[in-house]
Amino acid sequence: MAAAPAAAAVDCAEIVVRLPSDVVDLAQRETDAQGTGAWGDPAQVLLRCGVADPGPSAxxxxxxxxxxxxxxxxxxxxxxxxxxxxxxxxxxLGAGLSGGREILAALAPAVSSVPATRRCS
Incomplete structure (x- = not known):
């Protein structure tokens, strides 16, 4: 897994140190790229901090x-x-993986260490 363009951001480091050790019974595994996290063996959940903003979505x-x-x-x-x-x-998330919303909920405490500036409407 490659680091995202803004992975060196201080806030990415804050998020990564707060990542949970497991999500829906998938254990965290080591990654070799800055600003990343992974869970499962083989990895079924991959997180990258510092990616480009995709903009609004339906x-x-x-x-x-x-x-x-x-x-x-x-x-x-x-x-x-x-x-x-x-x-x-x-x-x-791997397409066959169940519990996607639970995974996002488990990652929310780490991600929410960065304050929201906009909300979905």
């Missing part, structure tokens, strides 16, 4: 006070991207 959900845009256009994965926070966090 599909926006809120989990534990964190807004996420959802892109399920790729059959292999579902991509959730924070909305209204800088730096932007992207979470890629």
């Amino acid at each position: 599909e926006c959900i809120t989990e534990r006070d964190v807004d996420w845009t959802i892109d399920d256009s790729d059959e292999a994965v579902v991509t959730a991207t924070t909305y209204g926070r800088d730096p932007v966090v992207e979470v890629v």
Whole structure:
């Protein structure tokens, strides 16, 4: 997994140190890229902090006070991207993985260490 363009942001470091050790029974695994996290063996949940803002989306959900845009256009994965926070966090979930909303809820405390500047409407 490659680091995102703004992975060196101080707020990305804050998010990464707050990531949970497991999400929906998937254990956290080590990554070798700055501003990233991964869970499962093989990895089924990938997080990158500092990605480009994808802009508004028709599909926006809120989990534990964190807004996420959802892109399920790729059959292999579902991509959730924070909305209204800088730096932007992207979470890629394996398409066959159940509990996507639970995973986003588990990641919300770490992500919410960066305050929201906009909300889904």
